[in-house]
Amino acid sequence: MHMTSTTILEATRGWRALNLREVWSYRDLLYIFAWRDVKVRYRQTLLGAVWVMGQPLVTMLIFTLLFNRIARIDSGDVPYPLFVLGGVLIWNFVSGATARAGNSLLGAAHLISKVYFPRLIIPLANIVTDLVDFGIAALLLAPLMIWYGVAPGVEILLALIIVLLAAGIALGAGLWIAAMNVEYRDIRVVLPWVLQVAMFATPVVYPIAAIPERYRWIAIANPMTGVVEAFRACLLGTPFDPRLLIWSAVAAALLLVTGAFYFRRMERRFADIL
Amino acid sequence: MGSPSVSIERLSKKYRIGAARQDYQTARDRIAGMFRKNREAPETREMWALRDINLEIAEGEAVGLIGHNGAGKSTLLKILSRITEPTEGRAVLHGRVASLLEVGTGFHPELTGRENIFLNGAILGMSRDEIRRNFDAIVEFAEITKFLETPVKRYSSGMYVRLAFAVAAHLTPEILLVDEVLAVGDIDFQRRCLGRMNEVARSGRTVVFVSHNLDSIERLCTNAVLMRGGQVANSGPTRNVVASYLSDRLGTSMFDLTAVADRTGSGRARVAGIEILSASGERTMDTVSFGETFRVRIRYEARERVAHPVVGVALLTSRNERIFITSTEETGHPVEALHGSGAIDCIIERPNFLPGQYHFEVWISDPQDLVSGFADHLRLVGMLELVPGEVYRGSTAGLNSPDRGRVHLESRWSGA
Numbered sequence: 001m002h003m004t005s006t007t008i009l010e011a012t013r014g015w016r017a018l019n020l021r022e023v024w025s026y027r028d029l030l031y032i033f034a035w036r037d038v039k040v041r042y043r044q045t046l047l048g049a050v051w052v053m054g055q056p057l058v059t060m061l062i063f064t065l066l067f068n069r070i071a072r073i074d075s076g077d078v079p080y081p082l083f084v085l086g087g088v089l090i091w092n093f094v095s096g097a098t099a100r101a102g103n104s105l106l107g108a109a110h111l112i113s114k115v116y117f118p119r120l121i122i123p124l125a126n127i128v129t130d131l132v133d134f135g136i137a138a139l140l141l142a143p144l145m146i147w148y149g150v151a152p153g154v155e156i157l158l159a160l161i162i163v164l165l166a167a168g169i170a171l172g173a174g175l176w177i178a179a180m181n182v183e184y185r186d187i188r189v190v191l192p193w194v195l196q197v198a199m200f201a202t203p204v205v206y207p208i209a210a211i212p213e214r215y216r217w218i219a220i221a222n223p224m225t226g227v228v229e230a231f232r233a234c235l236l237g238t239p240f241d242p243r244l245l246i247w248s249a250v251a252a253a254l255l256l257v258t259g260a261f262y263f264r265r266m267e268r269r270f271a272d273i274l
Numbered sequence: 275m276g277s278p279s280v281s282i283e284r285l286s287k288k289y290r291i292g293a294a295r296q297d298y299q300t301a302r303d304r305i306a307g308m309f310r311k312n313r314e315a316p317e318t319r320e321m322w323a324l325r326d327i328n329l330e331i332a333e334g335e336a337v338g339l340i341g342h343n344g345a346g347k348s349t350l351l352k353i354l355s356r357i358t359e360p361t362e363g364r365a366v367l368h369g370r371v372a373s374l375l376e377v378g379t380g381f382h383p384e385l386t387g388r389e390n391i392f393l394n395g396a397i398l399g400m401s402r403d404e405i406r407r408n409f410d411a412i413v414e415f416a417e418i419t420k421f422l423e424t425p426v427k428r429y430s431s432g433m434y435v436r437l438a439f440a441v442a443a444h445l446t447p448e449i450l451l452v453d454e455v456l457a458v459g460d461i462d463f464q465r466r467c468l469g470r471m472n473e474v475a476r477s478g479r480t481v482v483f484v485s486h487n488l489d490s491i492e493r494l495c496t497n498a499v500l501m502r503g504g505q506v507a508n509s510g511p512t513r514n515v516v517a518s519y520l521s522d523r524l525g526t527s528m529f530d531l532t533a534v535a536d537r538t539g540s541g542r543a544r545v546a547g548i549e550i551l552s553a554s555g556e557r558t559m560d561t562v563s564f565g566e567t568f569r570v571r572i573r574y575e576a577r578e579r580v581a582h583p584v585v586g587v588a589l590l591t592s593r594n595e596r597i598f599i600t601s602t603e604e605t606g607h608p609v610e611a612l613h614g615s616g617a618i619d620c621i622i623e624r625p626n627f628l629p630g631q632y633h634f635e636v637w638i639s640d641p642q643d644l645v646s647g648f649a650d651h652l653r654l655v656g657m658l659e660l661v662p663g664e665v666y667r668g669s670t671a672g673l674n675s676p677d678r679g680r681v682h683l684e685s686r687w688s689g690a
Binding site: 113 | 369
């Protein structure tokens with residue numbers, strides 16, 4: 001039973017506290033939303049898994065053909081299919097999670113107009129669901145690594161931390177987009193296009209070393225560069241500059257904090273506008 | 275009287291209409307706007323859905339909120355439920371609050387009954403432990419034991435509603451806010467729900483209940499609040515407030531529906547208002563006598579040309595049950611197009627349903643709107659006061675009793 005509590009309802013203005021304690025008290029709801037989405041997706045178990053694994057697999061095949069066989073991009077010691085799959089997996093996770101968290105409020109419009117709960121729960125639950133999808137898609141790596149005889153080292157455990165960092169970036173960006181999406185409906189149209197361009201601006205299909213020296217700062221400024229490169233380094237032992245990762249972590253923290261505050265600021269208008 | 279459970283001080287809520295809903299902004303407009311020299315003010319209208327509400331609700335009290343559509347009842351409930359913030363003033367609630375603005379919010383059609391109990395329970399604010407503890411009681415109340423593992427998309431609408439209400443009925447907040455949710459389901463189930471709500475109200479919990487069904491308000495609530503135009507028009511013992519509501523509703527024959535927010539459709543054409551007129555259309559009718567042919571004038575405003583629409587009207591009881599439905603399509607009166615503002619009349623011949631209050635459902639279909647199929651669709655608007663006519667030659671006592679059925683047919687007696 002909850003303690004008897006007093007709630008004061010009045011107009012708030014400007015920036016508001018994040019009230020994470022309240023979000024925590026609704027953790028059961030977060031769990032249930034994520035559970036619902038996973039359940040619905042994997043209800044037809046086979047189809048769900050095929051869907052989640054098939055997409056990166058096909059992307060890998062196409063990219064290998066396009067960028068390795070035709071464009072002759074060199075991935076060093078690591079076989080290109082494995083190299084590109086590592087990049088595609090983590091990239092797809094971040095871009096998919098960003099897009100879904102960004103559109104999550106529109107999808108939950110009905111709920112928002114009928115029930116109160118901290119709205120942060122909605123994009124959060126989306127990220128959790130995407131983590132599950134990512135975990136399943138990542139299983140693709142196992143047979144491929146065996147096939148190419150690439151044995152992972154203990155660094156593979158660090159990959160988990162990289163994934164959490166990636167989730168932080170996705171959530172931070174997703175919160176920004178979700179809040180803007182409520183007011184500006186064209187964000188939704190532009191977003192897939194932006195994410196598409198961003199993928200090619202990030203070293204996903206090519207290693208950072210392949211970028212000419214004078215343009216490299218663009219990749220370095222991109223917080224996703226560190227995530228993609230580090231993820232691949234943990235799995236496949238590709239060369240990697242740890243300084244990139246520090247910038248990624250700082251950027252993730254910035255995105256998360258500003259995103260959460262902006263989301264809270266806009267939150268009061270969600271029910272009236274949606 | 276206990277200590278106040280809900281106290282509301284000078285509570286007001288302003289909505290901007292026009293801009294927010296259909297003509298939502300795009301970032302492109304916004305950016306383009308920055309470069310334009312004279313920034314034109316976007317065409318918006320402000321509307322005070324609530325204005326200066328002051329109310330005290332004592333602990334353990336059951337209060338009914340009544341009033342016409344658009345009077346502010348739902349807005350007040352939405353503020354108390356924390357769905358939207360007030361614009362001014364404040365409300366203080368002492369205790370855990372649960373609100374039920376709709377039955378089955380968040381139900382997922384692909385999930386089973388069991389899964390939806392957990393989902394819906396969590397959405398309504400129950401912890402998983404609480405749901406587990408109440409699980410058997412919920413299943414029993416809903417009478418769905420056999421279908422627990424069936425996806426709810428295969429449920430009949432009756433089962434669906436029973437399950438949804440059963441979950442809600444096991445909430446144990448100190449303050450329960452309920453919107454018109456009993457308007458669904460069959461009569462028998464409605465009665466059980468009322469019984470359950472009655473228990474809740476008697477167990478010392480505070481209940482705020484919105485309904486069009488005056489009957490259930492009278493049965494459940496000790497006190498009532500009548501709202502009109504976003505303000506409290508009257509409050510006090512239920513019987514007095516209901517009486518003042520009824521007299522408030524009498525003598526109205528024109529209903530302006532432009533401010534009603536609860537509508538669906540593309541909005542390309544909208545129902546602006548309805549009027550109740552005599553059969554010839556020469557005069558307005560405050561009340562219609564049983565058996566007396568009358569005319570419903572539907573005024574519309576079409577922002578854009580809507581080609582080949584179907585205009586329809588239905589009569590609803592205060593329990594939101596349709597008792598009669600008609601449209602231009604089924605009566606062979608095709609409408610070429612609606613453009614600009616105008617009116618279309620529906621003549622309803624010799625109404626033979628029981629005297630009482632009825633509401634309208636009005637719609638304009640929009641064949642070009644592939645999403646909803648409607649240009650505009652409103653439910654439970656306006657009011658038709660049907661009074662006993664000369665067919666009742668004998669006693670008219672008890673004519674408003676719900677036990678009288680719904681229609682009157684001419685009958686004769688012989689023998690004895």
